[in-house]
Amino acid sequence: MTMIQTVAGFFSKNRQIMLYGVSLAMLLFLLKWLELRFLVINHIVEIYTGVLALIFTGLGIWLAVKLIKPEVKTVIVEKEVRVMSDGNFSVNEAEMSRFGLSKRELEVLELIAAGLSNQDIASRLFVSLNTVKTHSSRLFEKLEVKSRTQAVEKAKRLSLIR
Amino acid sequence: MTMIQTVAGFFSKNRQIMLYGVSLAMLLFLLKWLELRFLVINHIVEIYTGVLALIFTGLGIWLAVKLIKPEVKTVIVEKEVRVMSDGNFSVNEAEMSRFGLSKRELEVLELIAAGLSNQDIASRLFVSLNTVKTHSSRLFEKLEVKSRTQAVEKAKRLSLIR
DNA sequence: AACGAAATCACCCGAAAGTATGAATCCGAA
DNA sequence: TTCGGATTCATACTTTCGGGTGATTTCGTT
Numbered sequence: 001m002t003m004i005q006t007v008a009g010f011f012s013k014n015r016q017i018m019l020y021g022v023s024l025a026m027l028l029f030l031l032k033w034l035e036l037r038f039l040v041i042n043h044i045v046e047i048y049t050g051v052l053a054l055i056f057t058g059l060g061i062w063l064a065v066k067l068i069k070p071e072v073k074t075v076i077v078e079k080e081v082r083v084m085s086d087g088n089f090s091v092n093e094a095e096m097s098r099f100g101l102s103k104r105e106l107e108v109l110e111l112i113a114a115g116l117s118n119q120d121i122a123s124r125l126f127v128s129l130n131t132v133k134t135h136s137s138r139l140f141e142k143l144e145v146k147s148r149t150q151a152v153e154k155a156k157r158l159s160l161i162r
Numbered sequence: 163m164t165m166i167q168t169v170a171g172f173f174s175k176n177r178q179i180m181l182y183g184v185s186l187a188m189l190l191f192l193l194k195w196l197e198l199r200f201l202v203i204n205h206i207v208e209i210y211t212g213v214l215a216l217i218f219t220g221l222g223i224w225l226a227v228k229l230i231k232p233e234v235k236t237v238i239v240e241k242e243v244r245v246m247s248d249g250n251f252s253v254n255e256a257e258m259s260r261f262g263l264s265k266r267e268l269e270v271l272e273l274i275a276a277g278l279s280n281q282d283i284a285s286r287l288f289v290s291l292n293t294v295k296t297h298s299s300r301l302f303e304k305l306e307v308k309s310r311t312q313a314v315e316k317a318k319r320l321s322l323i324r
Numbered sequence: 325a326a327c328g329a330a331a332t333c334a335c336c337c338g339a340a341a342g343t344a345t346g347a348a349t350c351c352g353a354a
Numbered sequence: 355t356t357c358g359g360a361t362t363c364a365t366a367c368t369t370t371c372g373g374g375t376g377a378t379t380t381c382g383t384t
Contacts, residue, residue, distance in 0.1 A: 024211075024215070052218065053221075054218075056214065056218035056219045056221075056222060057221050057222040059218075059219050059222060060220060060221060060222020060225070060226065061223070061225060063219070063223055064223040064226030065226055102359085102360060102361085103360085104360070104361065112311065113315070115309065115311045115312035115314075115315040115316070117309065117341090118341065127363085128362075128363055129363095130363055130364060130365085131362050131363060133343090135362095136341085136342075137341095137342065137343065137344090146279075147277065147341080147342080147370085149310055149314065150277030151277075152277070152311060153275065153277040153314075154277070264329085264330060265330085265331095266330075266331060266332095267330095280370075280371070280372095281370085290332075290334080292334055293333060295373090296333080297331085297332095298371085299373065302372075309371080309372080325384100327382105327384075328382095329380105329381090329382090330379100330381080330382100331378100331380075333376105333379100334376085334378105335374105335376095336373105336374090336375095337373085337374090338371105339372080339373095340369105340371065341369080341370065341371075342367100342368080342369070342370080343366100343367080343369090344365100344366085344367080344368100345366090347364085348362075349360100349361080349362070350359105350360080350362095351358100351359090352357105352359090353356100353358090354356085354357080
């Protein structure tokens, strides 16, 4: 902020200026009134000065409090966000050979795990339904399971598929 | 921090103080000049008041700046940190309600995912096969799938089950 | 007490899945 | 070239799954 802008900003705060003027006027009236009644003439200047000092010191403090910008402190908090394990690791080659699944059987297994029906898999692989059944039966034997759901469960558990 | 930076920082942080000081000096000069030419004794009170006002307003501001602790405004910025999921987090409650699965339906879903047949599930839950079929049918409707394998795939993908 | 959601069970039917057996073709290794 | 595994397909059969409908009971809420 430049000095020009500071000055402009100060004067743009009209309410403060108004308040300032009104306060001053009222004070002068009060002083005049007091002068006529109670205060002794030979101390009027000191009293006047003291009152002015107090008032304008207070005004200055009030202005400063209003104008000073709060210091901004930025705190960076690390927030843990759990994400799916990104599956970048490949399928378990060791377990792969252990069950002796053929390439085609593994392919069928993956499609079964994706939730496809045998007919869907047949269409996808351009083979007959019977072929898919044969493959699935054989891979069930090799995995020692009795249904496609068990096969998927075991295959995922052993990371044969992701 | 170097001396240059310190001084620069001081001036930048106390622009308002500087402004008041400069204004005061200029005003005094002006008054001296005016006193020598036009204004004399008959305006001394107003001038004195103005000068006092400026001085003590400046004093007030200076005091405030010196004594008042700057308000610290704390801004918290959350930074997301990706971590591998270790499977310890519970099922997704938000998605849970989205599908409106009942307690029993979720139970059946979990057993289906474990690879059990409907008959197995019936035995495990001590209910009839028909009951399991009803539950599974209803949960398939709610999950908008057509088979147990698809249900398992979707449920695991959405963390409805682990 | 009335209500609605949840849970339970039954029966029927068609579709899908799985088993068993046999067979043809292809392809890489011995 | 021969052999065996892999792949393909077929037919027949059994089991399981899933949809549809209807009914009863339980239980918490109003």
